[in-house]
Amino acid sequence: MAIISAILVALVAVEHVYILILEMFMWTTPRAQKAFGITKQFAKESKSLAANQGLYNGFLAAGLLWGLIHPNAVIGQQLQLFFLGCVLVAAIFGGATAKRSILIVQGIPALLAMIAVLMAQ
Known part of the structure; x- marks a missing residue:
């Protein structure tokens, strides 16, 4: 189960690196505009x-990623749970206030x- 949880945590991390790239470097491109459902004008204004x-x-x-590579497995799992919890809260808030698809x-x-990390303990 530890391998599955590490893969799932890594996938969530990669997803957020991708979001970082879209929001920081590609915000005014058609790809980001489509992904976030925004207009060209709004993208310019909110860059x-x-x-x-x-x-x-x-x-x-x-x-x-820090949680995945931390040398102390217990602390690594705590870090993973904390940051997954942050992602989950942000997703709930974003889903309620911006786009349900978040x-x-x-x-x-x-x-x-998060479930996989908890089961791997």
Whole structure:
């Protein structure tokens, strides 16, 4: 179960690195506009806000990766649970206030990873 939980946590981290890239570097591209359902004008106007948001997604990814490589397995699992919890709360909030799909795209993978980490203890 430890291998499965590590894979799931890594996938959530990779997802957040991808979100970081979209929000920080690709916000005004058609790809990001389609992914986030925004207009070209809104993308231009909100570029600095999106970059800041992307940075926070990078922090989530960094925390998850830190949990995976931490030399103390117990502390590593605690880090993973904390950062997965942050992702889950953000997904619930985003799903309730912005786009419902956030709950599915970010929340479900985080929840599955959290369950796997708890089962691996």
